[in-house]
Amino acid sequence: xxxxxxxxxxxxxxxxxGAGGMSTVxxxxxxxLERNVAVKLLAEHLSDDEDFVAxxxxxxxxxxxxxxxxxxxxxxxxxxEPSGRHFIVMEYxxxxxxxxxxRSQRQLGVEQTVDIVRGACHGLDYAHRAxxxxxxxxxxxxxxxxxxxxxxxxxxxxxxxxxxxRITQVGAVLGTAAYLSPEQAxxxxxxxxxxxxxxxxxxxxxxxxxxxxEYSSLTELALKQQRDSVAPITDYRPDVPEELDRAIxxxxxxxxxxRYASALTMAAALDAGARGEQTAATQAFDTTGxxxxxxxxxxxxDATQALPTRMPTRAPRRPDPATVPPPARRDRDRxxxxxxxxxxxxxxxxxxxxxxxxxxxxxxxxxxTSGSGYTDINAGSPRDQxxxxxxxxxxxxx
Numbered sequence: 001x002x003x004x005x006x007x008x009x010x011x012x013x014x015x016x017x018g019a020g021g022m023s024t025v026x027x028x029x030x031x032x033l034e035r036n037v038a039v040k041l042l043a044e045h046l047s048d049d050e051d052f053v054a055x056x057x058x059x060x061x062x063x064x065x066x067x068x069x070x071x072x073x074x075x076x077x078x079x080x081e082p083s084g085r086h087f088i089v090m091e092y093x094x095x096x097x098x099x100x101x102x103r104s105q106r107q108l109g110v111e112q113t114v115d116i117v118r119g120a121c122h123g124l125d126y127a128h129r130a131x132x133x134x135x136x137x138x139x140x141x142x143x144x145x146x147x148x149x150x151x152x153x154x155x156x157x158x159x160x161x162x163x164x165x166r167i168t169q170v171g172a173v174l175g176t177a178a179y180l181s182p183e184q185a186x187x188x189x190x191x192x193x194x195x196x197x198x199x200x201x202x203x204x205x206x207x208x209x210x211x212x213x214e215y216s217s218l219t220e221l222a223l224k225q226q227r228d229s230v231a232p233i234t235d236y237r238p239d240v241p242e243e244l245d246r247a248i249x250x251x252x253x254x255x256x257x258x259r260y261a262s263a264l265t266m267a268a269a270l271d272a273g274a275r276g277e278q279t280a281a282t283q284a285f286d287t288t289g290x291x292x293x294x295x296x297x298x299x300x301x302d303a304t305q306a307l308p309t310r311m312p313t314r315a316p317r318r319p320d321p322a323t324v325p326p327p328a329r330r331d332r333d334r335x336x337x338x339x340x341x342x343x344x345x346x347x348x349x350x351x352x353x354x355x356x357x358x359x360x361x362x363x364x365x366x367x368x369t370s371g372s373g374y375t376d377i378n379a380g381s382p383r384d385q386x387x388x389x390x391x392x393x394x395x396x397x398x
Contacts, residue, residue, distance in 0.1 A: 003041070004083040008076065011039050011089060018140075022046060027092060037075060038093070042086040053086060060088055062132050063156035070123030072143065072154040090154070095146040097154075098139035098202065108206040110240060114274045116142060117203045119151025121267035124199065128192040128263060132156060135190045137198035138179040139205070177218055178211045182225040182254045185218065193256035196266055200251025200259075203270070208236040212252055225254055244273030246282040 003024075006012050011028040017038060018025045028039040046052055057077070064074040076089035098116060101108065108116070120142055127134060134141075134156055143152040177185065181197035184190050204212050212230045215221035230252050233245040247269040253259045260266040260281060269279045 004080065004085065007039055007041070007080045007083070007085070007087050008078060008089070011037065011087075013039060028089075030089075036092045036094075038072075038090045040088040040090065044085065047084055047086060056086065059156075066127055066130060066132060066156060068123055068126040070119045070151055070153060071127065071156065072152045074156070091152075093143040093145050093152050093154070095144045098142040098144065098206070101144070102139055102205065102209075107209040107237070110207070110244065110274055113203055113206040114244070114270050115149075116144070116151050116206065117199060117270055118267045120153055120199055120202075121263040121270075123151070123153040124192070124195050124263040125267075127153075127156065128195070133190055133192060134195050134198075135184075136176065136179075137195050137202065138176050139202055140176075142202065177221055178213070178215070180221075181256070182222070183256060185222040185225060191256065192263070193259050196251050196259050196263060197253075197256075199263070199266070200248055203248045204230070204233060204252065207233050207240055207248075210236065241273055241276050243276050243278050243282060244270065246278065246285050247273035250281050250285050 004013065007028070010031045012031060013026040013028050015027050016024060017027050021043070023040045023042050026039045026041065028037050029035075030037050042056070046056075060074060060077040064077070067073060072093060073091040074088060075091065077087065079086050120137070124134065124137070134153065136155055137153070141154045143154055144150075145152060179198040179201045181190065181194040184194055201212055213221060213224040213228060215224060230249055232242075233240050233248060234242055247266075250269065251259055251266055260269065265279075265281065269281050272279050273282065
């Protein structure tokens with residue numbers, strides 16, 4: 001069937017703006033309100049999928065309730081009776097997507113990157129507080145208005161509807177898989193932290209011109225996300241402040257609870273990082289590639305407060321004369337054998353146990369046992385590693 005020239009009895013299609021596996025977007029003119037709009041026509045084969053259409057309608061209604069300067073407004077949706085095509089009518093943004101900008105520039109400047117991510121963070125925070133998760137944050141869905149320079153998040157509503165369709169189980173998802181969070185890549189439900197991860201991938205790509213994890217299949221991507229740490233941005237762009245590098249890599253933590261508690265917290269961290277400052281979240285981020293914050297995860301941290309890059313040092317305290325033993329007592333104490341620390345003994349016992357268990361695990365693997373999944377047995381404390389190795393051996397025993 002050919003593409004209709006008019007949709008909904010009022011939207012005259014003028015020219016195509018873009019196309020994907022599930023839809024085609026057209027510039028159109030609204031004859032009733034006398035304004036330009038963007039009309040997304042769903043692919044014809046999706047009209048036969050009743051489950052998809054029902055999910056799509058629910059998500060389109062949720063997206064239509066989002067009214068924020070950093071979100072592309074949804075005006076209308078429905079089914080065009082003459083053509084049988086389902087459609088969404090959206091605000092028309094006259095300007096490029098960040099995917100277009102990347103194609104022409106390859107890398108973006110620090111200020112431009114922070115401006116784009118900040119705007120996206122504000123839009124995501126508003127949506128998250130309204131209970132809406134985007135699920136498909138990527139450069140192609142970040143639009144830059146030529147008139148105002150405002151960043152607009154597009155395509156709320158279609159991602160969740162498409163999650164369980166057959167089209168997402170074949171090659172159509174491969175092009176955008178790089179922006180999926182580790183939990184999405186392994187089939188788990190996406191939440192606000194998933195959008196934060198995806199936006200972190202965008203920021204990383206804006207500055208380096210490359211993805212945090214290069215891959216050729218979804219399986220390879222999922223394994224790399226679980227196994228490999230993300231290379232510092234400064235390895236590719238020495239001019240990027242280290243504090244900004246940290247701020248972006250916090251968003252790329254594989255554990256959702258170790259990312260930012262909100263998109264606004266992420267925006268504040270990037271603003272601080274661009275100034276060469278840190279926040280509580282970036283201070284907690286270990287340069288080896290993990291967030292280690294004693295006393296809780298980042299949900300308990302006010303990361304919007306900028307912290308000094310270096311913590312002040314204290315001068316050593318002078319001993320109190322009243323507490324210093326006399327010479328004779330010092331001699332007796334020196335002659336006594338030192339008590340061994342129970343904690344130190346436990347640590348060496350745990351390490352020895354790890355070595356033994358590791359040898360057993362290697363023997364099992366060498367004997368030909370193949371695993372069906374991936375387990376990171378190198379993470380955590382010695383006690384945690386021992387427990388993980390025990391579990392690993394149990395799962396891979398013949």
